[in-house]
Amino acid sequence: MTRADAFGMLLAFAARLITGAQGHWKGCPPKAEQRIYFANHQSHFDWVLIWAALPRELRAVTRPIAARDYWTATPFKHWITREVFHAVYVSRARTKDASGAGTEDQDPLEPLVEALSHGDSLVIFPEGTRSAKPEPQPFKSGLYHLATQFPQVQLIPAWIDNVQRVMPKGEVVPVPILCTVTFGAPLARIDGEDKRDFLERAHAAVLAQRPLTA
Amino acid sequence: MGLRALAVNEQVALLFVIVFGVLLVALIVWFALSLREMGEPAQQRHARFARDLRAVWVGAVLFWLAWMSGAVGATLLFGIVSFLALREFITLMHTRRADHRGLILAFFVVLPLQFTLAGGRWFDLFTVFIPVYVFLAIPVVSALAGDPARFLERNAKIQWGIMVCVYGLSHAPALLLLEFPNYGGRGAFLLFFLVVVSACAQITQEAASRRLRAMPAARHIDRSFSARAWWLGVIAAGLIGAAMYWATPFKPLQAFALAALAAGAGTLGELVMRALKRDAGVASWGNASALTGAVGLLDRVAPLAFSAPIFFHLTRWYFRV
Numbered sequence: 001m002t003r004a005d006a007f008g009m010l011l012a013f014a015a016r017l018i019t020g021a022q023g024h025w026k027g028c029p030p031k032a033e034q035r036i037y038f039a040n041h042q043s044h045f046d047w048v049l050i051w052a053a054l055p056r057e058l059r060a061v062t063r064p065i066a067a068r069d070y071w072t073a074t075p076f077k078h079w080i081t082r083e084v085f086h087a088v089y090v091s092r093a094r095t096k097d098a099s100g101a102g103t104e105d106q107d108p109l110e111p112l113v114e115a116l117s118h119g120d121s122l123v124i125f126p127e128g129t130r131s132a133k134p135e136p137q138p139f140k141s142g143l144y145h146l147a148t149q150f151p152q153v154q155l156i157p158a159w160i161d162n163v164q165r166v167m168p169k170g171e172v173v174p175v176p177i178l179c180t181v182t183f184g185a186p187l188a189r190i191d192g193e194d195k196r197d198f199l200e201r202a203h204a205a206v207l208a209q210r211p212l213t214a
Numbered sequence: 215m216g217l218r219a220l221a222v223n224e225q226v227a228l229l230f231v232i233v234f235g236v237l238l239v240a241l242i243v244w245f246a247l248s249l250r251e252m253g254e255p256a257q258q259r260h261a262r263f264a265r266d267l268r269a270v271w272v273g274a275v276l277f278w279l280a281w282m283s284g285a286v287g288a289t290l291l292f293g294i295v296s297f298l299a300l301r302e303f304i305t306l307m308h309t310r311r312a313d314h315r316g317l318i319l320a321f322f323v324v325l326p327l328q329f330t331l332a333g334g335r336w337f338d339l340f341t342v343f344i345p346v347y348v349f350l351a352i353p354v355v356s357a358l359a360g361d362p363a364r365f366l367e368r369n370a371k372i373q374w375g376i377m378v379c380v381y382g383l384s385h386a387p388a389l390l391l392l393e394f395p396n397y398g399g400r401g402a403f404l405l406f407f408l409v410v411v412s413a414c415a416q417i418t419q420e421a422a423s424r425r426l427r428a429m430p431a432a433r434h435i436d437r438s439f440s441a442r443a444w445w446l447g448v449i450a451a452g453l454i455g456a457a458m459y460w461a462t463p464f465k466p467l468q469a470f471a472l473a474a475l476a477a478g479a480g481t482l483g484e485l486v487m488r489a490l491k492r493d494a495g496v497a498s499w500g501n502a503s504a505l506t507g508a509v510g511l512l513d514r515v516a517p518l519a520f521s522a523p524i525f526f527h528l529t530r531w532y533f534r535v
Contacts, residue, residue: 020301168311168314171314175314176301177301177305178305
């Protein structure tokens with residue numbers, strides 16, 4: 001076992017100790033198929049939670065997306081994203097162009113396209129930024145472009161519950177509170193569906209995974 | 215009595231052999247039953263029994279490990295249980311952003327300190343640390359966070375969580391470590407005594423309320439809880455306690471009274487927890503829709519959390535230890 005593997009296991013253990021990191025596979029089994037998981041985004045902790053909720057053998061092939069300027073700034077940040085999480089780096093400035101103003105420039109998605117062509121699975125947060133509101137913000141178009149380019153990859157909606165209580169913005173020490181990740185049924189492709197309808201449908205699919213008791 | 219001739223360690227070991235023997239028999243019976251054809255209700259009962267049996271197994275293994283590993287191990291083990299229980303409790307209490315520091319204090323300062331006090335046998339400070347000192351510290355931290363909205367309610371929630379999950383459960387290792395004159399090293403029996411009489415009261419009460427169909431005492435909280443069933447549970451616990459007096463430092467009548475009081479407190483505590491669950495709008499603690507992972511630990515330990523402090527206090531007070 002390498003140092004990165006050991007560190008990853010330790011991190012997953014810590015995440016489970018603090019949040020329980022329970023994965024509820026409601027709509028699909030945890031299988032080693034190529035998938036894009038898309039989820040609501042409320043905290044820096046979201047990625048770790050999804051990652052810890054996955055079975056161990058899926059963790060190695062499921063990759064997050066990391067902003068290059070922030071996550072390569074120090075050797076430790078670089079090491080943890082590269083070696084432990086196998087992150088896909090994107091440049092933030094260019095991502096903003098593509099997903100923000102709605103230009104059809106495909107270039108910023110290139111690292112993601114490359115990762116998907118390798119057969120890796122991805123976790124993306126289509127809101128683009130963390131939001132403190134109970135309902136997720138409208139989705140950015142990146143998910144749509146990836147979905148049309150890779151029609152064979154399953155699109156799995158996921159809802160991450162409670163995580164904003166674990167570590168609110170500006171705090172450093174997490175509070176132990178049980179969190180869950182609910183994975184829904186793969187989003188169906190509809191031929192000829194336009195971008196806006198698709199994104200609304202994806203948004204609704206994520207929201208539909210929210211547990212009723214919360 | 216032949217048992218008294220054995221060394222303390224051998225007595226405790228014998229106790230565990232008996233407990234695990236009984237559990238093994240229960241497991242075999244369960245397995246034999248599962249080979250049979252069953253109807254729908256029988257299947258449900260069977261599944262419920264399996265769940266309860268598993269919980270008892272986990273509990274028994276926990277106690278065994280606690281006893282094996284001595285003061286440090288026992289404290290650590292129950293500390294972890296307390297941590298998980300508090301995590302469940304806080305999850306269902308809707309805390310606000312300003313509670314963050316208070317919760318950190320509860321989880322990472324109060325909990326370890328309380329269990330350290332138990333493990334070190336500093337019982338005088340142990341019994342007042344949370345009701346006196348933490349009672350002030352939590353609202354101070356909360357006030358400093360500067361959010362006046364629902365201040366009393368939020369602090370009450372955290373203080374309650376600490377009282378039940380930390381203060382209550384920390385009395386389990388404290389019982390293990392309590393030193394009686396001429397009774398050294400047999401704290402395991404005290405804890406065992408408490409757990410057995412509580413379980414007995416629970417089972418009797420449940421069976422009685424199913425048979426009796428008595429008026430529920432508080433229909434909106436618990437449809438099955440009735441005064442008559444509760445009394446039956448208390449008396450059954452007392453009788454079992456009296457029958458077990460030889461394993462404890464008590465005389466038969468003392469054992470009867472202590473068992474009845476502690477078990478009665480435990481079943482009442484369960485009623486209180488049910489009211490809290492109703493308030494939070496869930497059927498059981500833990501994640502309501504959980505398919506995997508730890509579920510409802512708090513449900514299992516809640517009676518202990520209420521009965522252990524009372525049992526501990528009565529024992530110390532009456533016997534001046």
